[in-house]
Amino acid sequence: MKLYDSPVAPNPRRVRIFLAEKGISIPRETVDLAKLEQKAPGFAAVNPLQRIPVLELDSGETLSESIAICRYFEELQPDPPLFGRDPLEKARVEMWQRRAELEFFFPIALAFRHGHPAMVEMEKPQIAQLVELNKPRAIAFARYLDSELAQRRYLAGDAFSIADITALVATDFARPARIAFPDELAHFARWRAEVSARPSASA
Amino acid sequence: MKLYDSPVAPNPRRVRIFLAEKGISIPRETVDLAKLEQKAPGFAAVNPLQRIPVLELDSGETLSESIAICRYFEELQPDPPLFGRDPLEKARVEMWQRRAELEFFFPIALAFRHGHPAMVEMEKPQIAQLVELNKPRAIAFARYLDSELAQRRYLAGDAFSIADITALVATDFARPARIAFPDELAHFARWRAEVSARPSASA
Numbered sequence: 001m002k003l004y005d006s007p008v009a010p011n012p013r014r015v016r017i018f019l020a021e022k023g024i025s026i027p028r029e030t031v032d033l034a035k036l037e038q039k040a041p042g043f044a045a046v047n048p049l050q051r052i053p054v055l056e057l058d059s060g061e062t063l064s065e066s067i068a069i070c071r072y073f074e075e076l077q078p079d080p081p082l083f084g085r086d087p088l089e090k091a092r093v094e095m096w097q098r099r100a101e102l103e104f105f106f107p108i109a110l111a112f113r114h115g116h117p118a119m120v121e122m123e124k125p126q127i128a129q130l131v132e133l134n135k136p137r138a139i140a141f142a143r144y145l146d147s148e149l150a151q152r153r154y155l156a157g158d159a160f161s162i163a164d165i166t167a168l169v170a171t172d173f174a175r176p177a178r179i180a181f182p183d184e185l186a187h188f189a190r191w192r193a194e195v196s197a198r199p200s201a202s203a
Numbered sequence: 204m205k206l207y208d209s210p211v212a213p214n215p216r217r218v219r220i221f222l223a224e225k226g227i228s229i230p231r232e233t234v235d236l237a238k239l240e241q242k243a244p245g246f247a248a249v250n251p252l253q254r255i256p257v258l259e260l261d262s263g264e265t266l267s268e269s270i271a272i273c274r275y276f277e278e279l280q281p282d283p284p285l286f287g288r289d290p291l292e293k294a295r296v297e298m299w300q301r302r303a304e305l306e307f308f309f310p311i312a313l314a315f316r317h318g319h320p321a322m323v324e325m326e327k328p329q330i331a332q333l334v335e336l337n338k339p340r341a342i343a344f345a346r347y348l349d350s351e352l353a354q355r356r357y358l359a360g361d362a363f364s365i366a367d368i369t370a371l372v373a374t375d376f377a378r379p380a381r382i383a384f385p386d387e388l389a390h391f392a393r394w395r396a397e398v399s400a401r402p403s404a405s406a
Contacts, residue, residue: 063294063298064302065302072293095271099268129328129330144252
């Protein structure tokens, strides 16, 4: 088993945090995104969609999509549960993981990809309007999260989950995307400090 | 239990097809998107993110996000399995459901939302460049799907799954988005005819 990884991209970080929480260690191979290795012809056999992370199984089969890779390990080793335990918890975790991804991670990623000079070669064309549209979306979602985190410890309830991993990775990715969150979001800041202090955050 | 639904939007259709495949029937309430009812103050208690579908439980708790709603029912009633059966199948289904959503459904939805005159009030501002960028992305993914569907019956393997539901809903949504798929994609066309012929497709 092998994980195609990158120390600079946010999606592989989701998988690394997930594996650290599970206490699972697997070999990794770094894909150099600065050299566009994920777009090189040789990588097409690993993932024709030219994205990382990718998990290569011993059979040679490859699994892409961070959340699919995480779910594979959740099913192999359910403890600690990071996708919820019963039907209702699983639905809440799925809802919050998706909200964190679609309404927070993606707007931040779009602001980065369409606004950062380092992405000129990767994102053609860069559309300045998308930066201006997505920055306030990310901030609005942080504000909404703040109101939710006033009511409970983690995004999907009292237990840390994959939804927190997605939201933490997105929050940290806001810095290179040049998005600053308002100082008054005290519950959001409390949650951020708490999840950032877990050993997995530095995985 | 009640489902907030719309006969015209693609996401609620995903849930209706899923429930039809499971043989589950629940009361529905139509939200009039043409009147922007999902943005009315009264709807904020149902989903502050102003989206449908939403599942309201008997406890009053609400679950949004189509895939979270589907997963709730999958966990309550595992047969027939639509998210896979074992760890590897579940990972493959998750991977293909995400690919179908992120690389196919979303580009088609963006082309629709930024290009269709009916969306002028919903999508402010409409960005013409996003229509031109996303139409070829959707067609490229259909071409990729065609090559994959040459090798197996459904997106994630030999069994129909939530990934096929997302891909079917996206394929049909290409019409109002004014995206035409190339005629030569014979395997894609075979798959489309097959999944469209299932009774659930008209749910």
